[in-house]
Amino acid sequence: GDQVEQSPSALSLHEGTGSALRCNFTTTMRAVQWFRKNSRGSLINLFYLASGTKENGRLKSAFDSKERYSTLHIRDAQLEDSGTYFCAAVSYQGGRALIFGTGTTVSVSP
Amino acid sequence: EAAVTQSPRNKVAVTGGKVTLSCNQTNNHNNMYWYRQDTGHGLRLIHYSYGAGSTEKGDIPDGYKASRPSQENFSLILELATPSQTSVYFCASGDRFLSNERLFFGHGTKLSVL
Numbered sequence: 076g077d078q079v080e081q082s083p084s085a086l087s088l089h090e091g092t093g094s095a096l097r098c099n100f101t102t103t104m105r106a107v108q109w110f111r112k113n114s115r116g117s118l119i120n121l122f123y124l125a126s127g128t129k130e131n132g133r134l135k136s137a138f139d140s141k142e143r144y145s146t147l148h149i150r151d152a153q154l155e156d157s158g159t160y161f162c163a164a165v166s167y168q169g170g171r172a173l174i175f176g177t178g179t180t181v182s183v184s185p
Numbered sequence: 186e187a188a189v190t191q192s193p194r195n196k197v198a199v200t201g202g203k204v205t206l207s208c209n210q211t212n213n214h215n216n217m218y219w220y221r222q223d224t225g226h227g228l229r230l231i232h233y234s235y236g237a238g239s240t241e242k243g244d245i246p247d248g249y250k251a252s253r254p255s256q257e258n259f260s261l262i263l264e265l266a267t268p269s270q271t272s273v274y275f276c277a278s279g280d281r282f283l284s285n286e287r288l289f290f291g292h293g294t295k296l297s298v299l
Contacts, residue, residue, distance in 0.1 A: 084287065110227055110228065112288075115230060115243065115244050116218065116230040116233060116243055116244070117220070117227060117228060117229045117230045117243070117244050118220065118227045118228035118229075119227045120225070120226070120227040159288075161288070163290075173222070173273075173275070173290070173293060174290075174292075175277075175288070175289075175290040177287040177288060177289060178287045178288055
């Protein structure tokens with residue numbers, strides 16, 4: 076079935092640096108969402124993309140349906156960026172609402 | 186392969202009726218979660234469990250009960266369903282990988298309460 080492979084599973088950053096999270100899809104996806112898990116366990120919307128790129132503050136996301144991937148870039152990382160980030164893809168195949176990656180835990184240190 | 190299975194995939198219920206959403210995981214994970222997804226809210230945590238026999242309230246537990254009779258099964262129960270509970274519900278199980286948890290999600294259950 077459709078799969079979402081998210082990497083890395085864990086990421087350590089120093090304050091002020093940046094990096095990227097990536098999700099690869101086994102098939103063409105209609106859209107992608109990126110979430111962040113808060114301390115209570117809820118997944119907060121960061122981005123929804125059907126194509127192209129979106130930017131919000133120090134976060135930027137890109138989605139390429141044809142190449143079957145999406146990225147989430149963190150720049151100028153701050154301590155409060157620590158947390159677990161998930162991507163979820165919306166498939167063209169019928170029946171499935173969202174297909175989730177397993178998450179990337181980001182740890183930002185001083 | 187880690188697997189989380191939800192049933193049913195789609196459900197139409199009447200206001201005031203009882204609805205039970207089921208979740209089964211073959212990951213042998215201790216933690217299980219129920220979320221609902223609504224536009225503009227991301228996925229909000231309803232109930233979660235640390236293991237068989239345990240249920241804990243999440244961010245939005247009102248109107249929902251949960252049951253964890255075994256390691257594998259975690260149910261979400263709407264005793265008196267209301268139209269505001271129309272949503273897509275996701276179940277997940279979690280491991281503790283290097284003290285950071287990965288979540289494995291089910292396919293989702295679309296619930297419509299009329």
